[in-house]
Amino acid sequence: MKERLRQTSSYVWELDKNIRPKMRVKAKIIGSKRVIEDVDDAAVEQLTNVACLPGVIEPVVGLPDMHWGYGLPMGAVSAFDANEGVISSGLCGFDINCGVNSIRTNLTFEGIREKMNELVPALFQSIPCGVGSKGKLRLTPTQLDEVLTRGLNWAVENGYGTKEDIESTEENGCMDGADPSRVSDLAKRRGGPQLGTLGAGNHFLEIQRVTDIFDEETAKQWGVVGKNQVLVMIHCGSRGLGHQVATDYLKIQERAVGRYNIWLPDRQLACAPAKSKEGQDYFAAMKCAVNYSFANRLVMTQWVRETFEKVFGRSWEDMDMHTIYALCHNVVKSEEHTINGEKKKLFVHRKGATRAFPGDPVLIAGTMGTSSYILKGTEKAMQETFGSSVHGAGRAMSRNLAIKKFWGERVRQELGQSGITAKSTHPKVLAEEAPRAYKDVEMVIESVHGSGISLKVARMVPMGVCKG
Amino acid sequence: MKRFEFIEDLKSDVMFEAYGKSLEELFANAAFGLFSVICQVDQVGRRRIKLVKVRGDNMEDLMFNWLQELIGIVETDNLFLSRFEILKMREDGTYLEARCYGEAAAPEKGGTVVKAVTYYKYELRKTRDGYSVRVSLDI
Numbered sequence: 001m002k003e004r005l006r007q008t009s010s011y012v013w014e015l016d017k018n019i020r021p022k023m024r025v026k027a028k029i030i031g032s033k034r035v036i037e038d039v040d041d042a043a044v045e046q047l048t049n050v051a052c053l054p055g056v057i058e059p060v061v062g063l064p065d066m067h068w069g070y071g072l073p074m075g076a077v078s079a080f081d082a083n084e085g086v087i088s089s090g091l092c093g094f095d096i097n098c099g100v101n102s103i104r105t106n107l108t109f110e111g112i113r114e115k116m117n118e119l120v121p122a123l124f125q126s127i128p129c130g131v132g133s134k135g136k137l138r139l140t141p142t143q144l145d146e147v148l149t150r151g152l153n154w155a156v157e158n159g160y161g162t163k164e165d166i167e168s169t170e171e172n173g174c175m176d177g178a179d180p181s182r183v184s185d186l187a188k189r190r191g192g193p194q195l196g197t198l199g200a201g202n203h204f205l206e207i208q209r210v211t212d213i214f215d216e217e218t219a220k221q222w223g224v225v226g227k228n229q230v231l232v233m234i235h236c237g238s239r240g241l242g243h244q245v246a247t248d249y250l251k252i253q254e255r256a257v258g259r260y261n262i263w264l265p266d267r268q269l270a271c272a273p274a275k276s277k278e279g280q281d282y283f284a285a286m287k288c289a290v291n292y293s294f295a296n297r298l299v300m301t302q303w304v305r306e307t308f309e310k311v312f313g314r315s316w317e318d319m320d321m322h323t324i325y326a327l328c329h330n331v332v333k334s335e336e337h338t339i340n341g342e343k344k345k346l347f348v349h350r351k352g353a354t355r356a357f358p359g360d361p362v363l364i365a366g367t368m369g370t371s372s373y374i375l376k377g378t379e380k381a382m383q384e385t386f387g388s389s390v391h392g393a394g395r396a397m398s399r400n401l402a403i404k405k406f407w408g409e410r411v412r413q414e415l416g417q418s419g420i421t422a423k424s425t426h427p428k429v430l431a432e433e434a435p436r437a438y439k440d441v442e443m444v445i446e447s448v449h450g451s452g453i454s455l456k457v458a459r460m461v462p463m464g465v466c467k468g
Numbered sequence: 469m470k471r472f473e474f475i476e477d478l479k480s481d482v483m484f485e486a487y488g489k490s491l492e493e494l495f496a497n498a499a500f501g502l503f504s505v506i507c508q509v510d511q512v513g514r515r516r517i518k519l520v521k522v523r524g525d526n527m528e529d530l531m532f533n534w535l536q537e538l539i540g541i542v543e544t545d546n547l548f549l550s551r552f553e554i555l556k557m558r559e560d561g562t563y564l565e566a567r568c569y570g571e572a573a574a575p576e577k578g579g580t581v582v583k584a585v586t587y588y589k590y591e592l593r594k595t596r597d598g599y600s601v602r603v604s605l606d607i
Contacts, residue, residue, distance in 0.1 A: 067479065067480065068478075068479065068480070069480065070481075070586045070588050070604075070606060074480065093606075094583040094584050094606045095583060129575065130575025130576075130578045131506060131507060131542070131573065131575060131578035131579060131580060131581050132507070132542070132546065132548060132572075132573025132574050132575050132577070132578045133575045133578075134546070186540055186544070189540075189543075189544045190540055190543040190544055191543075193543070193546075194543065199581050200578065200579075200580045200581045201580045201581050201607055240540075240543040243539075243583040243584055243606075244540065246583075246584065247536060247584045267587045268586060268587055268588060394479075394480070395479045395480045396479070397479060398476060398478060398479050398480075398481075398482075399482065399580070399607070400474050400476065400482065401476065425575035425576060425578055426508075426575075426576060426578065428508075428579070429580070432580070468575065468578070468580075468581070
């Protein structure tokens with residue numbers, strides 16, 4: 001399938017809709033020649049699968065970090081007409097509102113270097129992480145429903161974060177129309193005890209140091225003022241609650257596919273007409289998971305602030321520990337976009353993709369050995385990618401291979417030699433998540449900036465890492 | 469006969485194939501394969517017992533629901549499981565009952581979070597020696 005890609009400009013590659021039967025629209029990939037060389041053929045084919053779904057709006061987009069995922073690649077965007085199109089649990093993925101919070105400080109790395117050996121273990125203590133970790137909150141079913149319906153409003157009213165955090169979060173930390181009655185009892189039982197937990201796998205909490213500022217004016221507006229400034233990044237999702245919502249609705253929508261006579265090229269692309277009960281129920285349940293995830297990350301943000309207070313003996317306000325921005329990497333949104341000069345209501349599915357509206361912050365999570373970025377959304381993204389940008393680098397090798405190749409304790413030592421303090425529940429995690437098991441994020445960012453779908457503002461590298 | 473083995477197919481996720489001389493053995497081995505991803509299964513004791521009942525439309529669906537049910541139990545019951553006894557199984561794949569053994573989940577014996585079982589290349593087959601199932605997990 002890759003050989004069918006046609007380069008139309010330096011960073012745009014297209015797949016015509018006549019390259020296979022049943023494609024309704026064309027697909028395109030944003031990326032340099034090097035990015036395209038790296039892309040799996042199977043992932044390219046997945047874009048063409050999505051181009052076969054009803055009501056799909058041209059084009060189906062693969063982003064520079066795209067890599068194979070279930071149904072649709074991670075690092076992809078697909079939009080559907082609000083009337084004729086579908087809403088798809090498969091196209092959103094299992095970790096609903098897996099996303100990132102970036103928190104600034106007015107500390108410099110030189111100023112905290114000596115305390116890193118105290119700070120990282122203290123954070124590890126205060127933020128439950130790893131499989132089987134116990135959350136510290138005990139919510140009643142009514143309280144959990146409040147979290148699902150009200151997201152960050154619940155969090156702030158209960159002492160986690162402030163009004164400013166709400167204002168610095170996508171959707172103001174709460175998607176309207178979340179309906180807990182659409183969320184199964186099992187999803188609630190899985191996620192209930194997990195609010196305020198980091199989970200495992202590629203999720204992390206990082207202390208970062210700013211290494212480069214590319215756009216001083218924008219950076220300053222967001223409180224990023226100089227090299228060596230310390231930032232904190234939390235990468236996490238909706239935990240078992242979101243996983244179960246996705247699982248439940250994949251089954252429900254798989255039945256809907258038969259009922260509404262939708263032809264699917266891949267079973268993982270389960271979907272339902274946007275206006276159908278199966279489509280709207282999923283959307284209302286997904287919003288609950290989105291709100292849960294926003295609350296989850298803000299609860300942990302507050303514990304990070306309290307830990308800094310203990311270690312440095314100053315208040316978090318005094319250390320200027322405000323949220324720069326908080327956003328989703330996996331989500332379905334109802335948005336208005338201009339299509340062929342006409343405003344249209346769409347359901348935009350971002351899977352491993354960040355909303356990148358003009359002027360908004362875009363947060364890219366690296367891995368424990370590589371850089372993370374803050375970018376700025378652009379008008380170009382509105383024209384090219386339904387206002388979307390990348391989410392990270394993607395893996396270069398499987399976890400199983402990484403375990404065989406790397407040794408956890410050695411990875412920790414190597415990170416240590418690079419000045420990175422890493423702590424995990426067990427060494428295997430560090431081997432699985434070894435920096436060399438991931439693709440080169442710099443190549444991804446070069447394509448993002450070069451194509452103009454978002455612009456570089458600042459680059460950070462990790463100095464302290466907590467992983468499940 | 470191997471209980472299960474990992475298949476190198478997915479970069480970001482995990483695929484394994486489990487084997488069994490009988491369907492009962494296949495279900496137990498597939499569950500063991502699943503828990504070898506979730507936790508360090510060889511270090512997990514057998515003090516706690518959990519009875520599990522699962523329904524399905526057919527044998528393939530039953531296996532899918534069984535594994536999905538076990539993923540849920542890790543979080544709802546805070547358990548790591550290491551031994552699985554299939555007590556009852558209807559031949560048409562509509563129902564099974566199992567007794568599972570394990571211990572309280574703790575991060576020190578953890579592996580990685582398994583979000584869900586997926587349909588990617590999912591297949592339960594009759595083989596020359598018994599049965600096999602291919603399972604891809606979203607992690």
